[in-house]
Amino acid sequence: MTNDDVETIDSFRLRARAWIRANLPPVGPNQMAGLAANVIGDGEALAVVARERQIQRMLFDAGFAGICFPREYGGQGLTPAHQRAFNEEIAGYEFPIEIQAPTFAPCAAVLLEFGTEEQKQRHLPAILKGEEIWMQLLSEPSGGSDVASALTSAVRDGDDWIMNGSKIWTSGAWLADWALCLARTNWDVPKHRGLTVFLLPLRGEGVQVQRIEMINGNREFCQEFLTDVRVPDTDRIGAVDGGWTVGTRWMFHERMLYNSPYVTVPAGWSQTGVDAALLVDVARDAGRLPDPGARDLIGEGRMLEVVEHALQQRIAGGMTIGRMPDQAAAIGRLFHGVAMARMMTIAFDLAGGAGVAWTAEDGAVAGRGVDFLVRQTACIGGGTTEMARNVISERVLGMPREPSLDRDRAFRDIPRGPSNRS
Secondary structure (H helix, E strand, O other): OOHHHOOOHHHHHHHHHHHHHHHOOEOOOOOOOOHHHOOOOHHHHHHHHHHHHHHHHHHHHHOOOOOOOOHHHOOOOOOHHHHHHHHHHHOOEOOOHHHHHHHHHHHHHHHHHHOOHHHHHHHHHHHHOOOOOEEEEOOOOOOOOOHHHOOOEEEEEOOEEEEEEEEEEEEOHHHOOEEEEEEEOOOOOOHHHOEEEEEEEOOOOOEEEEEOOOOOOOOOEEEEEEEEEEEEHHHEEOOOOOHHHHHHHHHHHHHHHHHOOOOOOOOOOOOOOOOHHHHHHHHHHOOOOOOHHHHHHHHHHHHHHHHHHHHHHHHHHHHHOOOOOHHHHHHHHHHHHHHHHHHHHHHHHHHHHHHOOOOHHHHHHOOHHHHHHOHHHHHOOOOOHHHHHHHHHHHHOOOOOOOOOOOOOOHHHOOOOOOOOO
């Protein structure tokens, strides 16, 4: 495709605006926070995901799915600027939030970058149509954020691999179809060199998904148990023992998340459902809107929104033209986590006593105490803010690496607690 063949952004914007207004219902500012930010029954959650698959298919049929994906895989072959225009136009309307992350970023982005042609042809069109929802299986009970210390094993058996182990903190796995899974294929080399990435069907034989109930009653987080799961070598991503090469880019796409050009997310959308507009509602329902102190807190919340939007735009633009390294995505990840935790704290402060005990009649004040209790999830999910700080210091600022006693030791020789390795 030449530049002359690409639809202008203005033309694309007008076409998108007309289709969105004709086909998608408007929604309130806090109605699309996502399942992880709400506590609803399983039946309602299944209905939400079924509806979102339907909307994703509508986007595909209308030519608005995979705006930055190549046309040969069902995408539109357009630019990040087109995606930003669509994000601006869809603000205030229903959109398939549960399908965006991690399905499109990081999973589809990793498939696009490292998958074989057969893998891309098999999965990317299905993702764009809403037929496949994907998860990322990275964290393990024994390793936390140190994903390179994976104990989940994959042992070669002819043309297949036999996988055993456990992954944890996978949001929405009980609703999903496929996953990217990082597994250990070599125990005799340092930990980063013995990893391989696989495509894993989450409804396949030997895969058990258990849900984890959080303090707010939400059960979206899951733990997966893999028992003699047989995976064909054709579902391997990248080279054997070359998983860290894939993983480094995987984690880059994870840090990009809702700022990725592969993701459709309304401009100004809040992942937690807590934004400056909600802060105003909380202050009003708490009877504190005239209070100068409350107005200062609302102003702080709005400032965080404005700064984050400008920061993410600057980072994306800098990486696009090569002025900033890809690892600069960690800057946006760090700010987002800290800002979201602060926003939930501000909402709790504005709620006052009603933030501790409330009734359904308390309006926007209700539930602020629970949000406060789980505020740190914004700094954990999608890669911890501590990891982001390390990436920024070492890979963006060029500071010395943290000392590591296991860097040059075979993984099997590293002391650790009981493992799931046979």
